[in-house]
Amino acid sequence: MKLTEFKDPLPIPPVLKPRWKSGEYTYYEITMKETQQLLHSELPKTTIWGYEGIYPGPTIEVETGERVYVKWKNELPERHLLPIDHTVHGAEKEKPAVRTVVHLHGGRTEPNSDGYPDAWFTKGFIVKGPFFQKEIYHYINQQSARTLWYHDHAIGLTRLNIYAGLAGFYFIRNSHERSFNLPSGPFEVPLLLQDRSFHVDGSLSYPEQPENNGSGIYPSIIASFFGNTILVNGKVWPFLEVEPRKYRFRLLNAANARFFRLTLDSGQLFYQIGTDSGFLERPIGVGSLLLAPAERLDVIINFSNMEGKSIVVKNDAPTHFPNGDPVDPKTTGIVMEFRVSQPLSGIDTSVIPAYMGPIKWLHANTAQRQRFLELSEEKDQFGRSLFLLDKKTWDDPITENPLAHSTEIWSFINTNEDDHPIHVHLVQFQILERRAFNVEYYKKTKHIKYTGAPIQPDFSERGWKDTVRCPPGLVTSIIIPFFPYTGQYVWHCHMLEHEDYEMMRPYRVLPPP
Ligand code: C2O
Ligand code: CU
Numbered sequence: 001m002k003l004t005e006f007k008d009p010l011p012i013p014p015v016l017k018p019r020w021k022s023g024e025y026t027y028y029e030i031t032m033k034e035t036q037q038l039l040h041s042e043l044p045k046t047t048i049w050g051y052e053g054i055y056p057g058p059t060i061e062v063e064t065g066e067r068v069y070v071k072w073k074n075e076l077p078e079r080h081l082l083p084i085d086h087t088v089h090g091a092e093k094e095k096p097a098v099r100t101v102v103h104l105h106g107g108r109t110e111p112n113s114d115g116y117p118d119a120w121f122t123k124g125f126i127v128k129g130p131f132f133q134k135e136i137y138h139y140i141n142q143q144s145a146r147t148l149w150y151h152d153h154a155i156g157l158t159r160l161n162i163y164a165g166l167a168g169f170y171f172i173r174n175s176h177e178r179s180f181n182l183p184s185g186p187f188e189v190p191l192l193l194q195d196r197s198f199h200v201d202g203s204l205s206y207p208e209q210p211e212n213n214g215s216g217i218y219p220s221i222i223a224s225f226f227g228n229t230i231l232v233n234g235k236v237w238p239f240l241e242v243e244p245r246k247y248r249f250r251l252l253n254a255a256n257a258r259f260f261r262l263t264l265d266s267g268q269l270f271y272q273i274g275t276d277s278g279f280l281e282r283p284i285g286v287g288s289l290l291l292a293p294a295e296r297l298d299v300i301i302n303f304s305n306m307e308g309k310s311i312v313v314k315n316d317a318p319t320h321f322p323n324g325d326p327v328d329p330k331t332t333g334i335v336m337e338f339r340v341s342q343p344l345s346g347i348d349t350s351v352i353p354a355y356m357g358p359i360k361w362l363h364a365n366t367a368q369r370q371r372f373l374e375l376s377e378e379k380d381q382f383g384r385s386l387f388l389l390d391k392k393t394w395d396d397p398i399t400e401n402p403l404a405h406s407t408e409i410w411s412f413i414n415t416n417e418d419d420h421p422i423h424v425h426l427v428q429f430q431i432l433e434r435r436a437f438n439v440e441y442y443k444k445t446k447h448i449k450y451t452g453a454p455i456q457p458d459f460s461e462r463g464w465k466d467t468v469r470c471p472p473g474l475v476t477s478i479i480i481p482f483f484p485y486t487g488q489y490v491w492h493c494h495m496l497e498h499e500d501y502e503m504m505r506p507y508r509v510l511p512p513p
Helices: 158-163 439-445 496-500
Strands: 026-037 046-051 060-063 068-074 102-105 136-139 146-152 167-173 188-198 229-232 239-241 246-253 260-264 270-275 278-286 289-291 296-302 310-315 334-339 369-379 385-389 407-414 420-424 430-436 467-470 474-481 487-493 504-509
Touching (some): 060 068, 102 136, 146 246, 158 496, 167 246, 246 289, 289 296, 407 420, 467 474, 487 496, 496 504
Parallel strands (some): 026 068, 060 167, 369 407
Antiparallel strands (some): 026 046, 102 146, 246 296, 260 310, 270 278, 369 385, 420 487, 487 504
């Protein structure tokens, strides 16, 4: 069964209304529910899990400095939609099958509201994980305008809970952003990219057991999930009717493991204005956009003078980036279509700003400490592949314990074949460099012998980030200021099958002496 592409219009997630808003604070309640949703008009309805019962969840929009409280409520059924592997840390048989906890990705959040993986809770907060602290989370939003997103983070279940639909956008806005006169209102469109597979009855398909995995475990976690359809905002291969003018797109890769490398078949450029964590200094014109899981990009596309044209957004990033299978040009190579079919509703006075403001660049010599952390591939006791951080598992004692208000360099030494997007909670960082090294020599001696000169980050990465691609065979170095909170957080690979299966570590920010 092949679903017809560009059959359904792109849905835009609604902006969530607060329950209460005063000059002091804003209060939201967001309930996770199981519902049925039409993900393609040729498919029967799909059972999904959604925040407020929709997939993707509603968009939360806040101002810089707005004090926001959110009560995240779980009203999901007791049975999980998808196959649970009880050999995965934190997903033991004795625990409730349906557990949730919400992380605001990219938020500078106090530890008790950060969605620690062991701070999960069940329906009605009846059963709670060992790190559960409170029912109402607090976000102070002391951050400039940027694209955040919220998603599930329950220990041992994140890949399944997000696959079921638990993800949504969270925008911080401010007057600096408004002063640019960017395309806004109907001309600013969030695009949440994912891949999924379906059974013929429309239900979500997630492998119960990898073929030839030989582990004897059933259901068994897989090394990484790749679906055979691409969805944008919860629709398979949608189209968007646009006017001949500039549009701003807020892109998020919310896939489990798939990278996207996007191009426009019209040959047009994207004008990138922002990264994970705010604006670039200046816009850049780029022919293709690379997004690893959890990365965001803020881009403008100019459809002026394109009246009557249809423009297809294509993807050519292989699975197991960068070394896996190429995309199928008829399915996973297609993302969505723009149809420049709407009449211009008014003069387009929006601009691509020439300059968005200075970024305070951090220099390596301002760091108090450098940590070298290997990203390695091992085998578990069942012969399945297991990716580790610094050869440690989730339950090993904490080893990363930076001091609050200190700056550190973390250098990720990737000795395996996959590019891993590493995300550190609480902080934003800058990429210093990537550098090729002799992998075999490192594995034998634990010494780095560089084989090339330092490579500067891509132009698209020259801004603040919270997720960094760590390609195979390179040492990727980032510089991180740790503030303002002390307490326990996590850092991990954002390929969800990796983070669920040991490629995640707790870390602790210590009070300064
Ligand atoms: Cu987007 Cu720890 O997660
Ligand atoms: Cu990984």
